[in-house]
Amino acid sequence: MSDVVELTFPVRSDLLVLARLTAAALASRADFGIEDIEDLRLVVEELCLSVVGNETNGTIHLQYTREDGLITVGCSLSREGGSDGRADGEANDMSLRIIEALVDEYGENMVADRRQAWIRKRRSKVAS
Amino acid sequence: MSGDAGNPHTPHELWVKFAATRDPSLRDQLVTENLGLARRLAHRFAHRGQSYDDLAQVASMALIKAVDRYDPERNVKFSTFATGTIIGELKRHFRDRGWSVRAPRRIQELYLELGTTIESLGHGLGRSPKVSELAKATGASEEAIVEAIEAGQGYRSASLDAPGAAGATLGDSLAAEDVAVTLIDERSVLEPALASLPDRNRVIMKLRFIDGLTQSEIASQVGISQMHVSRLLATSLAQLREAFTADL
Numbered sequence: 001m002s003d004v005v006e007l008t009f010p011v012r013s014d015l016l017v018l019a020r021l022t023a024a025a026l027a028s029r030a031d032f033g034i035e036d037i038e039d040l041r042l043v044v045e046e047l048c049l050s051v052v053g054n055e056t057n058g059t060i061h062l063q064y065t066r067e068d069g070l071i072t073v074g075c076s077l078s079r080e081g082g083s084d085g086r087a088d089g090e091a092n093d094m095s096l097r098i099i100e101a102l103v104d105e106y107g108e109n110m111v112a113d114r115r116q117a118w119i120r121k122r123r124s125k126v127a128s
Numbered sequence: 129m130s131g132d133a134g135n136p137h138t139p140h141e142l143w144v145k146f147a148a149t150r151d152p153s154l155r156d157q158l159v160t161e162n163l164g165l166a167r168r169l170a171h172r173f174a175h176r177g178q179s180y181d182d183l184a185q186v187a188s189m190a191l192i193k194a195v196d197r198y199d200p201e202r203n204v205k206f207s208t209f210a211t212g213t214i215i216g217e218l219k220r221h222f223r224d225r226g227w228s229v230r231a232p233r234r235i236q237e238l239y240l241e242l243g244t245t246i247e248s249l250g251h252g253l254g255r256s257p258k259v260s261e262l263a264k265a266t267g268a269s270e271e272a273i274v275e276a277i278e279a280g281q282g283y284r285s286a287s288l289d290a291p292g293a294a295g296a297t298l299g300d301s302l303a304a305e306d307v308a309v310t311l312i313d314e315r316s317v318l319e320p321a322l323a324s325l326p327d328r329n330r331v332i333m334k335l336r337f338i339d340g341l342t343q344s345e346i347a348s349q350v351g352i353s354q355m356h357v358s359r360l361l362a363t364s365l366a367q368l369r370e371a372f373t374a375d376l
Contacts, residue, residue: 034246102211
């Protein structure tokens with residue numbers, strides 16, 4: 001059994017608090033330890049950055065899936081004109097490094113004609 | 129999606145050789161070659177409440193720790209291993225050193241309380257405490273704990289935190305910062321700077337940043353108060369910062 005939570009908001013830095021809070025709240029309910037929750041908050045932020053890139057307009061779509069001891073977050077960007085956004089260069093490289101270091105799995109797929117970047121983080125065994 | 133290595137020019141053989149010999153000169157070389165990663169991560173966290181210099185010191189010490197602990201036989205890139213280690217130390221630093229926050233006072237106080245509660249609970253439990261356990265220990269609701277964690281934006285990554293100048297994109301400022309950091313001369317100044325510290329300060333710095341002990345654990349090991357440990361760490365970091373600044 002899994003819970004799915006979807007969050008949609010415009011590309012604005014002041015609204016990213018919603019992405020982090022949702023991640024933290026879901027991870028808390030999945031009994032994640034505080035270190036894992038903090039990591040997940042960071043990763044969700046980096047995930048958004050990696051997807052939004054240089055876009056200033058558009059809508060960020062986040063889908064959180066909570067399963068037993070596992071949180072999956074998918075992030076995509078939609079905008080008029082069809083570009084799905086992608087960060088380039090150093091910033092994206094650093095986002096990917098942080099994501100790679102803090103999650104169990106990450107990757108990309110296509111969802112509703114949009115490129116979606118996703119991460120998966122399991123609850124640390126010691127915290128269960 | 130894929131990330132590249134911390135320093136792609138560091139050959140795997142060098143890591144294997146260091147793992148086998150623990151040669152100090154190799155260690156210096158590995159630290160030096162990867163200082164850019166530590167500094168870029170420090171910049172990533174430098175927007176709120178803590179100076180870049182302090183964060184760069186913490187990140188650099190964490191890098192040394194990562195170099196010492198990295199096992200090239202494990203199927204993990206050094207950059208991945210080091211990034212996790214450095215972020216962990218930066219988070220711990222923010223917990224220890226406080227923050228500058230735009231949050232209600234009760235949340236600020238709760239966050240500050242959480243810093244010590246996480247350490248003490250984690251020490252007792254032998255693992256990272258859960259939100260429910262923190263709520264019980266502090267008497268706050270689980271929602272308040274989550275809110276306080278969010279409000280502890282000191283270690284929120286800089287990336288999506290700064291609205292930036294008009295027209296600037298979310299990634300613009302970061303990219304510029306990363307490039308600037310990369311351009312900094314990356315000579316290794318940590319080792320000689322550490323050697324210049326008084327013996328006790330050096331031991332405490334090693335326990336804190338190499339061995340990963342908390343201030344309280346160091347206090348009981350060395351036989352002084354946690355506050356005294358805190359002061360000695362601050363003094364040592366200031367000295368290292370001076371050495372760093374003088375050398376750049």
